[in-house]
Every structure is written in structure tokens, then in C-alpha cells.
Amino acid sequence: MDPASPPVQATGRIVNFDDVALSYDGTNPASWQLNFELAAGDALALIGPNGAGKSTILKGLLGLVTKLSGTIEVLGTVPRRAAAGIGYMPQHSDTDPEFPITLRQVVLMGRFRRLGVLRWPGRGDRAAVDRALERVGLADRANVRFGDLSGGQQQRGLLARALVSEPKLLLLDEPFNGLDTQNRQALMRTLRELRADGIGIIVSTHDLELATQVCSHALLMNREQVAYGKVAEVLTSEWVSETFGESDDHHDTHCDHLAHPHPLPEESLR
Ligand SMILES: Nc1ncnc2c1ncn2[C@@H]1O[C@H](COP(=O)(O)OP(=O)(O)OP(=O)(O)O)[C@@H](O)[C@H]1O
Structure with missing residues (x-):
């Protein structure tokens, strides 16, 4: 069992993407080859550089972009019919x-x-x-x-x-943007509690600490999917380098949390 999994019996799959391509204009794909799933009580981190297509996946789950190909299932139905069971926190306050x-x-x-x-x-x-x-x-x-x-x-x-x-499914778009350490810790604590209550979470983030401390699974992407699986299997320096394709400096910064992932003890999730 992964170290961040909650002490609840997962009640089954609540999201499934099967070879999905998504588009804003109905013709040109914004992100593609998306294959992943989420079970109740699990949390999936969407990780990739700016413009990688992370927010586009969240919009795909909300039925706000066009599906060019593949199958999307959310809460047992198509995205638009699932909206009542989804909570969404946007990247920027719309207030x-x-x-x-x-x-x-x-x-x-x-x-x-x-x-x-x-x-x-x-x-x-x-x-x-x-x-x-x-x-x-x-x-x-x-x-x-x-x-x-x-x-x-x-x-x-x-x-x-x-x-x-x-909601049964919570979508968060870059929730750490502009947060100080205290608020980051508070948010991570809340997300772990939500998982323990059986809520599924999908979070778009650049922040590998959020992924390693809160999430069970990660999906690395740069327009197309690079890797998907359990956090410990996917958040390796090799996959992260391939996804970000970046200089050694940036690589070191991103990999800080990979060298010391600080998995949480099971009891801290209760
Ligand atoms: N409203 C839009 N209309 C057309 N293209 C868009 C729109 N929003 C995003 N895109 C394009 O879709 C691609 C994926 O963008 P997306 O916003 O999903 O990336 P992201 O990984 O969430 O980036 P960031 O980390 O900067 O938020 C990019 O090429 C972007 O330019």
C-alpha cells in the first residue's frame, strides 16, 4: 500500500480516461494520449511545465473542452452529467x-x-x-x-x-499558488483529511512536495502523457527530467522532494 493512502475502503473507480485527446477549438489537440484512472479516496497529481495541459485535463473532467478522441468517464457517466458531484477550485479567484x-x-x-x-x-x-x-x-x-x-x-x-x-470528486488547479508555508501545511492537512473521507482528488501542480505528501498517484505530462502510476514509481528524477526537459539547476530544485520524499506515516492521515 502506498504510504499516503487513506484508511478507508476505496469504493471503486470514479474517473477513467481511455486514450483521450482534448481540444479548445474542436480541431487541434491541446493534450493527448491521456490514460489514467482515479479511485475514491485516492489523489492524483497532474505534473508538468507551464502549458503542459494540466488545466485542460481539469476542464475535460468538467466537460468544458472538446474531446477529440477516446473515452472519459466521471462518476459513472459523461463529464457534463457528473458536474453536481464535482467540486472545482480554479487557479485564480474569480471573485x-x-x-x-x-x-x-x-x-x-x-x-x-x-x-x-x-x-x-x-x-x-x-x-x-x-x-x-x-x-x-x-x-x-x-x-x-x-x-x-x-x-x-x-x-x-x-x-x-x-x-x-x-462533492465526490475535487479538482484543484495550482492550489499552492501564492501560499506561505503555514497555509501550504494547512491545505495539505485538509486534503489528506478529505482523502480519508473517501473523496477523490485531482490536483494540477508544479509542486512536488504537494504530490509526495498528499497524493497516491501522479501523472507526468508535457502536452502528451509521459508517465502515470503510483507516486513512488512515477516521481523519479528520470521521469521528471524527461517531463520538464530542463537545466540541471531546475532539475535539482524539482528533485529536492524526490531525494527526500518524506512519505507520511499512516496514522497522520487519520
Ligand atoms: N482557452 C484556451 N484556448 C485555446 N488554447 C488554450 C486555452 N487555454 C489553454 N490553451 C492551450 O492549451 C495548452 C495547454 O494549456 P494548459 O492551460 O492546460 O496548461 P497548464 O499545464 O495548465 O499550464 P500552467 O501550468 O501554465 O497553468 C497550451 O498550449 C495552451 O496555450
Whole structure:
């Protein structure tokens, strides 16, 4: 068993990509030869240089780009039908920092798909917001204006928004962007707890620490898939070099976490 796997019985495959190519314009592939799967409670890191196609895979899971070939299955169906079971945290906040909206209201937006446009949020929705804020450690900031929160708190708020619909699959696009050490640690802790609850996670990242500390699997890519498998098997300096094709300096930086992957003891996931 991999060192970061959670103490839950995986309940089966929730994502499957079979020889998939994805496109923005319906003709030219943005990324291709994608073959991977994800089980409940597992976490997959998508790793590659800028423009490698990591965000494109997340958009493929959300049904926002064209599938040129292959098969995508998400939560037992096609991407667009699975949207209600997916929580998505985008790379950049889509909330105007000047807009007078509280953290609580931002998180509540994550319930709109369930609520529809006409229903007023009820007690159940408010309780779900409280649980999501509790989970990311921001319960005491609920009524603060979103724009007045620190960058790290805003990121955690967006994670709460992704979680408030109680998804089975969580998609995170570069969640470490701009985070200090304390917020990074808090985010990694939360993601491990989510895995332990059986939520599947797919995270786009440049950060090998996030991959080795949180994820069970990794997919290395540079437009086309380079390698996919368990973290310990795939995050080798050879595969990372092949993916990034970079200078020795960069290689050393990337491989810091490969030389000392610090796998987490099983009990720390409980
Ligand atoms: N909206 C778009 N329309 C057309 N092409 C796009 C669009 N977004 C991305 N692309 C192209 O698709 C390819 C993959 O981009 P993608 O954003 O998925 O990479 P990424 O690995 O997420 O990069 P980064 O780490 O910089 O976020 C790139 O060639 C990019 O230019």
C-alpha cells in the first residue's frame, strides 16, 4: 500500500480516461494520449511545465473542452452529467476583491447548483457552509469581506466553496499558488483529511512536495502523457527530467522532494 493512502475502503473507480485527446477549438489537440484512472479516496497529481495541459485535463473532467478522441468517464457517466458531484477550485479567484461580499456568501455560491436560481438558501445550506468553513479552518472569518482576507485565506475560502456541495470528486488547479508555508501545511492537512473521507482528488501542480505528501498517484505530462502510476514509481528524477526537459539547476530544485520524499506515516492521515 502506498504510504499516503487513506484508511478507508476505496469504493471503486470514479474517473477513467481511455486514450483521450482534448481540444479548445474542436480541431487541434491541446493534450493527448491521456490514460489514467482515479479511485475514491485516492489523489492524483497532474505534473508538468507551464502549458503542459494540466488545466485542460481539469476542464475535460468538467466537460468544458472538446474531446477529440477516446473515452472519459466521471462518476459513472459523461463529464457534463457528473458536474453536481464535482467540486472545482480554479487557479485564480474569480471573485472581484472590491465586491462587497462576505466569505460566507462566497462559499454559499458553491450551493447554487443544488439550490437552483429560485430557491432561497435554507438551514441545510447554511449548515453546509458552516461545515465547509470549519473544514478549512475559517469558521471565525465567515462574516469578513472576502477582499479583506489574506491571499492564503482567500484560497482556503475557494476550497470551502468547492467543498460546500459535498462533492465526490475535487479538482484543484495550482492550489499552492501564492501560499506561505503555514497555509501550504494547512491545505495539505485538509486534503489528506478529505482523502480519508473517501473523496477523490485531482490536483494540477508544479509542486512536488504537494504530490509526495498528499497524493497516491501522479501523472507526468508535457502536452502528451509521459508517465502515470503510483507516486513512488512515477516521481523519479528520470521521469521528471524527461517531463520538464530542463537545466540541471531546475532539475535539482524539482528533485529536492524526490531525494527526500518524506512519505507520511499512516496514522497522520487519520
Ligand atoms: N482557452 C484556451 N484556448 C485555446 N488554447 C488554450 C486555452 N487555454 C489553454 N490553451 C492551450 O492549451 C495548452 C495547454 O494549456 P494548459 O492551460 O492546460 O496548461 P497548464 O499545464 O495548465 O499550464 P500552467 O501550468 O501554465 O497553468 C497550451 O498550449 C495552451 O496555450
